Amino acid sequence: MSSHERFTPQVIAAKSVERAVLVGIDRGRGWGVSESLAELTRLAETAGAEVVATLTQKMGAPDSRTFIGKGKLEEVAETARELGAALVVFDDELSPSQQANIENAVPETKIADRTGLILDIFALHATSREGKLQVELAQMEYLLPRLRGLWRHLDRFMGGGVMTRGPGESQLETDRRLARKRIGELKRELKHVAGERELQRKARARSGVFRVSLVGYTNAGKSTTLNALTDAGVLVADKLFATLDATTRTLELPDGRTVTLTDTVGFIHKLPHSLVEAFKSTLDEVRESDLLVHVVDGSHAQAFDQIAAVQEVLGDIGAADRPALVVFNKADEMDQDMRFQLLSRFPHAVVCSALTGEGLGELRDRVAAEAARQAxxxxxxxxxxxxxxxxxxxxxxxxxxxxxxxxxxxxxxxxxxxxxxxxxxxxxxxxxx
Ligand SMILES: Nc1nc2c(ncn2[C@@H]2O[C@H](COP(=O)(O)OP(=O)(O)OP(=O)(O)O)[C@@H](O)[C@H]2O)c(=O)[nH]1
Ligand SMILES: [Mg+2]
Structure with missing residues (x-):
């Protein structure tokens, strides 16, 4: 086997803490750049990096060649050098050519984007065999069109020039072929591994039992809610994408009715498409649910933006038409003014705290009412x-x-x-x- 016969996805964050510079553009609409970069900071920290600077540029749309302007890019290179940062992370998905151009302009530094960072966190947090396969598939799909970028890097390392071009190109072809082969293998293996869960899902569908899924932004408190309602014992952590696997438990409602309640992977603003694709079978449960309980961190300043981001992903996976019940969680962290604002925008929402138990009785009653209405x-x-x-x-x-x-x-x-x-x-x- 030659040294390139195995293709291993690049890991952005090393085991030791890496100093990182974050870069975002201020489009003057949608999510504010500072909020988006605050979230990117949390993502970077979750992946094991330390953020030492953030830089922003005002522009309506990213530059097609270098994402940010040339002058700004020089400033980024300068900042990274001065602060000893080994990593620069862009707050949007870079196209393969943008990535390559930026790598040329900011030498000796790892260039990553929001997508790569999210994929990295998923890789760190995946525990089940299915989860690991899903994440590797998403990583490979993301890397395939970017392989050229890696090679350009290497060519430069080898001195570049006429002699290195030929072997580089043919090696690139080999890597692409291996990556495609691996993608095929992963898809087949995933189908096989997902089989057991598929069977259970189909059995639940046939049983006619009312099916409820907890959906929501990462860190909103979905797993805490499942645990509070059913003693499921699912991992809860104050970090992004703590749980990636779906867990289903039976929930008994006050009127004696029994439903199933499923906790699933959290969503985020600009959730990478390759992940949505790779997690398709996990998200089948959401698509087929009779009711979505949309858990929102009501104490978060971006609660409404997060609701919109979740609705966007629900649209992407074909679940936009499912009946949904909005739940503002973390009531213990809200003041009166916040509650009022949340309820004036979503008057039918439930306000609760999965941590203290406040409002969980009402949540059970509302789920029971929905089940009765559709029954x-x-x-x-x-x-x-x-x-x-x-x-x-x-x-x-x-x-x-x-x-x-x-x-x-x-x-x-x-x-x-x-x-x-x-x-x-x-x-x-x-x-x-
Ligand atoms: N103060 C407060 N914290 C809460 C509440 N519910 C959950 N949390 C905390 O919020 C953090 C995230 O909770 P999780 O249940 O892991 O959130 P999740 O939605 O499952 O997140 P992911 O699995 O990462 O998508 C944890 O630190 C919880 O302890 C609540 O009602 N009040
Ligand atoms: Mg969770």
């Missing part, structure tokens, strides 16, 4: 010429089972009052849970 189970028999009714059931009800019989399609569905009313004419049985 009419119908067995319908739809003639084959009424494909529109089958489509209606798929679009607006939960399909418990579906079979094709001589007279048509027989479906067992669970639906809310409205959809149930429209499907009722085809009912064989009707049952309210």
């Amino acid at each position: 009419i189970t119908l067995t319908i028999l739809v003639p084959y010429d009424r494909g529109d009714i089958v489509a209606l059931a798929h679009g607006h009800a939960h399909i418990v089972s579906e079979e094709h019989v001589a007279e048509g399609t027989r479906l067992v569905v669970r639906a809310g009052v409205q959809a149930a009313g429209r499907l009722e004419p085809y009912a064989e049985h009707r049952r309210a849970q």
Whole structure:
């Protein structure tokens, strides 16, 4: 095996603390640059780096060649040199060519971006086999188009020039081929590993039990909420992306009804697309949930921005249409004014503290009310010429089972009052849970 037969993803943060300079652009809209850089600081610290400076530049859109302007880039190089920073992190995903150009302009320094940092944290925090495979897949997808950048780096190290170009290019081809091969292997392995969880998920779907998923921004308190409601014993930590695996527990509600409650990976502003793709099967549970409990850190100054970021990811994964209940957590850290502001924007939200238990009774009641509202189970028999009714059931009800019989399609569905009313004419049985 040649020394390049194995391709290992680059690890941004080394074991020892690395000094880092952060760079962001102020677009004058959307998230404020200082808030975004404060979050990037937390990400950098979580990955094991120490932030020694942050630099910003005002511009409507990033420069297509170097992300920030040339002058600013020189300032970044100068700052990194003066402060002995080995790492410069940009607050947006850099294109492969931007990355290569910046590497040329800021020599002797590792150049990373928000995406690379998030991927690095995921790699540090992944514990299950599936989680590790998902993260490696996301890393490889991210690295594949950037392999050229790594090679340019090496070429320069070797002195560059005519003699190094040939072998460099062919080595690049080899690396690309190996990376693609690994991506294929990872996808196959993931399919295999996800099999068991898939089976459980499908069994839950068939059982018709009402399924609730906790979704929300990282560090909002999803795992703490699951633990408080079900004694699940899931890891809780004051760090970003503490838990990556999905955990499902049974939750008994005050009215005697039983539902399942799933805690899943947290979201973030500018969540890398490769991660969303790689975590697709973990996020299937969210997409298929009957109810999303959107946990928000109500004590955070960016609570509303974080809600918008979560809604964006929910849209990306095809879960935007799921019924959602907004929960403002960390009530123990809120003052009266904050509560008022949160509730005036989201009047139907629940305010609670998973830490002190305040408001958890109301949360249980509200979940029970949602489950009751959506809980009419119908067995319908739809003639084959009424494909529109089958489509209606798929679009607006939960399909418990579906079979094709001589007279048509027989479906067992669970639906809310409205959809149930429209499907009722085809009912064989009707049952309210
Ligand atoms: N003060 C206060 N802190 C809380 C509350 N709920 C959770 N926390 C803290 O917030 C931090 C994050 O909690 P987690 O439950 O790990 O958050 P998460 O949403 O699961 O985060 P990720 O798994 O990283 O996406 C921990 O330090 C918790 O102790 C609360 O109601 N009040
Ligand atoms: Mg968690």
